[in-house]
Amino acid sequence: MLAEYAETAYRGKQAAKFRNEIATGERDSMYCRYQSKQALFPWGNVFGHCYDSYQSAAFKYNLSGKAEHYRNVLGCTPNILSLSTIGRKVSDILLLIWVCIHLTILLCLFFIPVFLYLLGNEKQGTLALCYIFLMWAFSKFFNLTIWKLIRKKVKASRVNFERTKGLVWMDNNSGSHSLKFPFEEFNAHYKVQNNPQSGFPYRGFTLLHFKKDVFYAWTGANLISSAFLHWELLQNFMDVTQPLADIPQFEYYREFDKTTADFDKANGRPKYFWYRVDKSFLKKMSQAKNEQLKEFNDDEQLDNLLMGKPIKKLNPPEIFKFPWKYAENIKPESEIKFGKTAWQKFTSFLMIDL
Template identity: 75%
Template structure:
């Protein structure tokens, strides 16, 4: 059965027989048993490109040095894309809670003592200032010492995609947190929906689940199924060495180290480090092109096609997504590239904790 499932699913077919019967009892976790029954995203291009509004953040992280900072923490490798799996989110939730608590304390630090001082209660203002400074200092000290030491040890919550070998690194439930490396071709993107417990609002995405082992990468985005197709195609593009990497800010770091991409860029006259040099106003042009394309996607219809196994309509995106540099007006000279934070960014970074 497993072999038949592999042959079927890898070709992107929607065969309910294999979907419903595959490895449900053999799997250890209820989550994987449930996900193995869900509809499978077809392989290949549907949406047609890997750019969406989230790339604006990657553009900013590249210029500020934040992207390189995280690569250094996780172990920088020009062939590995390291992503956090939403299916293993306990650590991430704790980190978010810490970050929010630190930010709230900062707001209190700058407002409450001032408020008390303006109302003439100098003694209470001094006490409040001392208390909030103490909490801020403790949080920063923990961030610079203990957290700095343990951060690398919890990277098992991430999944690594290695382009040059075609392997996916992840943690196997039965391997005591040890990394296991499995071929990308043995994973399939099963439909996933996650509802907000307060509002009931659905977030749609997929679980990239190994056809036999309980090893997976889980991702959910917006309510639109189009965002899931974009992310699924992004992973496929990164792992397919027969085609150049998608021309998006997130992949700029990897381009020069990848043979296929470097040859494509040279043959087409692409400016080196384009996404480090182009003006941020160009992102609006890219976002506009994406907005126009999504109008043709018919999200509800495509979601229904996915869930019922019907043929999914493929889009043909404009060339701006393949050759963005041909549509950009303001591209700085390579010598003008400046990385790093402004003085204001350095100040705010000093105040905050680095998660």
């Protein structure tokens, strides 16, 4: 069950040539030309952990079965982390528009008829209910039938990170993910994306190949710290010399990864810890992260990044390495329950399944 690690797997180091020989002006893509000239994130750890704001959602997705559902849809194996990249294809934008329209219809279905009934206009309320229900039903029917046939093509908008071989699978625009490059050939270039309405900046990075016009783009909050955490998450997943970070997002992968399985066995980590611990423990992890963030001057470190100065490295609390030692309520393995609650099943039925 445990796969052997290939000699080509990324091992926590990058050859200097991939930083020094970055192709800039000769690229075909204007976006890649621009990003190739932006500041570079340093390789290695700054925070020393990968616990970010997404872990709360990952915890819920694991227990509800949503994470397993997505892995099945995407055809992911236990050594592949599949992530959606931002702004790569028109299909991504259309998908987002569909989600927003469906949600708007759903809200109208609940509120507009009720509003009309309260005004005493029962005929208009009933008519509105029928029309809005038909729009919701059409969207839901499309989701349950035609969407399932074309959903596989949407996988082309994702980037796969293969831990055991240290490879990054990029989209070749046909949906086959036939383009594969060593992870160490990519650099994380600083990226900022502004909201066109408010001008509010979202900071992140573009993981761009040092020569090819292929990339993984990510932006988060208006904090450079969130970008560092995500960059460390990718490095951690791809570095086979160290165990996977102990976070909900990686629980599924732990037992299949040799380095991690050996680490867990040597340190007595409870199997399936993040499936068994009480969700209140997430608050304790978040508090520890927030305390550590106080040592990280975000504005100062952003300036250091843009000017190529060293970034301050932090010492992570032990809770990030051995979280089970700080958890009070860990259920027996026999009590693990997967699946949606009645409320989750109801809301899933109302929404569309991507």
